[in-house]
Amino acid sequence: MTKSQILFKTATVNDFLLYIVNALPKLLQQVRHTHFTNFKRFVKIMFLLTIITLQKHRSVSRVCLSGTGPPVFKDKTNGEWIARPEMSTVEIKCVACGKPKPTIKWYKNKQYIDPGMKGGHYHIRKWKLSILNLEKMDEGQYTCVLENTQGILNFTFKIEVLQLTIMTKPIGLGPNNQTVQAGSDARFECKVLRNDLQHHTQWLQQYTVNGSYRDDENQPYVNIIQQSMVNLSHPEILTIKNVTKDNAGWYGCLISNPLGRYYQTAWLTVLDEQAEAVDIRSGGTNDKEQIVIYIIGGVASVVVLFLLLLIFICYRRYKRVQSSKYRNVKRVIVMTQNENYHPYKSYDGTQPFVLPTIRIEPGPRRRLSSDLTMMSEYDLPLDKHWEFRREQLSLGEPLGEGAFGKVFKAETVGLNKAPTTAIAVKMLKEDATDRELTDLMQEMEVMKLIGCHENIINFLGCCTQNGPLYVLVELAPHGNMRDYLRSRRPHNSAGYKKQDLEKGSFKPLTEKDLISYALPE
Known part of the structure; x- marks a missing residue:
């Protein structure tokens, strides 16, 4: 036993009380008269004396009986109540015998402890349960249950975790x-x-x-x-x-x-x-200062109210402008030939060609209009097969203009897997009506149905989303047929103005050329 240890053999509660009565006053008196002049801070660990009272129980050392029998304890060295300090290890055993050989299961507070659980600090080996690095949460009742076909045997341990006070x-x-x-x-x-x-x-x-x-x-x-x-x-x-x-x-x-x-x-x-009298005599000065403070506060309040009113007016104007940017969206419906739309057939079993029908209805939703798109009040249907991205389209010079539409020259990127392609883009004017939109949509749908042919202006795609309607068609490098024929009239054409061919390299057409155009191949 060292100077810092006190050893009690077969300690009882009376030993603990006797130690408190006789030894503790002398220890406190010695500490009270101790001078710690060389230390800025003194820390002492007070050790806890714990008396564990074990409940008397019958002897657990038995000799295993021969033959078949229920489980009986063979060796159990632990008591019913076990106290250990934190971060220590405790082991409890329930060694038993019986025929057939009993199996053992462990429970904590009636909750089963899985021996195959990994990562925990419970270790089960044969008849022994080990708990490593004790914590306060490990306190409780641990029960071992031994069982065979002849009977069941159990025993409960109570484990207490002690804390050291600093x-x-x-x-x-x-x-x-x-x-x-x-x-x-x-x-x-x-x-x-x-x-x-x-x-x-x-x-x-x-x-x-x-x-x-x-x-x-x-x-x-x-x-x-x-x-x-x-x-x-x-x-x-x-x-x-x-x-x-x-x-x-x-x-x-x-x-x-x-x-x-x-x-x-x-x-x-x-x-x-x-000093208090001086403060009283100088009350006039303080009153003047208070008046100045009141004036400054009043002016500041007026300025704040004016700013709040100005912010409110600006907010109302902003809401009014924003509301004016909203328009009713008209939904465009395209009805093409199918079994539901055209169910009847002609006498020879074929369906006649029916032009697509374009219908415009007021839409149920609203959309913010944009100054950059004159078609933003229409909700056009999306055709993924023919839709072309606007980012890959670059508009150029205007090629022509009619009563309600315009044609621009443009270049595309990635059309038909070509780096760049020159095309023509048809679009409506800014003041186009619903009827004009319907005509352009119907023309586009007819071109979709006709398909591609080498002797016509083929349809290439369209832009219907996030902007005005664009109809993409092949570019005719020599313009339209009327202007082309007029610029190449024969010299002997009677009743027509003679064309000035020196401005261009156009070769005039002969009567033979015109007749060849009229003859079918």
Whole structure:
């Protein structure tokens, strides 16, 4: 046994009480008279003496009977109550025999402990259960259940996890310096932030001897003016009533326990009563300052109200402009030939060609219009097979213009797997009507049905989403047929104005050329 250990053989509760009565007062007295002058902080670990009372039970050491029988304990060395400190390891055993050989299962607080569970700190091996790195949550009742075909046997252990308490000297906060008027009350507060043992609080007032606050041994001259030994409800607060100039000086708070102390001082400044009179006489100046403050506050309030009103007006205008940008969206419906739309057949069993029908109806939703798109009030159907991305289309110079439509030259990227392709784009004017949109949509749907042919202007695609309607067709490099024929009239054409061929390299057509155009191939 070392100096820091006390060994009790077959300890009882009486041993614990006797130790408390005889040894503890001497130990506390020794600690109280110990000086810790060389340490800024002293920490002591108080060890806990635990007496574990074991319940008497019948002997568990038995000799296994021969033949068939229920489980019986063969060796069980643990008691019913086991106490261990945190982070330690505890092992409990339930060694039993019986025929046939019994199986064992472990339960914690009636919850089954799975022996195959990985990552836990429970380890089961044969008849033994080990718990590693004990924590407070491991406390509880552990039951072993042994079973064979002849019977069941169980035993319950109670495991308690002990915590070590670390105690320190007091830790406080305050007091702070105070400045008060003569005749008023001064109040100091000294808070205890941490104290693990019973502490004692004292308020001290320092005084001077020959102009010095300390003696030759550097100890302060103090008088005890308040302490917690007196029946006080708030010993951490010091109140000085009706202070005078004589009360000015240093005041200290001393908090102590057997492990150390906390001491902090604060200075009390007492102002003369004349200072209050000066403040009263200078009340006119203060009134002027208050008037200036009121004026500034009033002006600031008016400015704030004006700004709020201006913000409100701007917000109303913004909402009005935003609402004007919303239009009713018209939904465009395309009805093409199918079994539902054209169910009848002609006498020879074939369906006649029916033009697609375009119908415009007021849509149920609203959409924000854009100044860049004159067709934003229409909701056009999407045809994924013919839809072309607007980002890959670059509009160029205008090629022509009619009563309701325009044609522009454009270049596309990625059309028919070509890097760039020159095409023509048909579109409506800004003031186009629903009827004109219907005609252009119907023309586009007819071109879809006709398909591609080398002797016609073929349909290439369309742009119907996120902008105006664009119809993409092949580009005729020589313009339309009418202008082409007019620019190439024969020289002997009667009744027509002679064309000026010097401006271009066009070769005039002959009558033979015109007849060849009329003859079918």
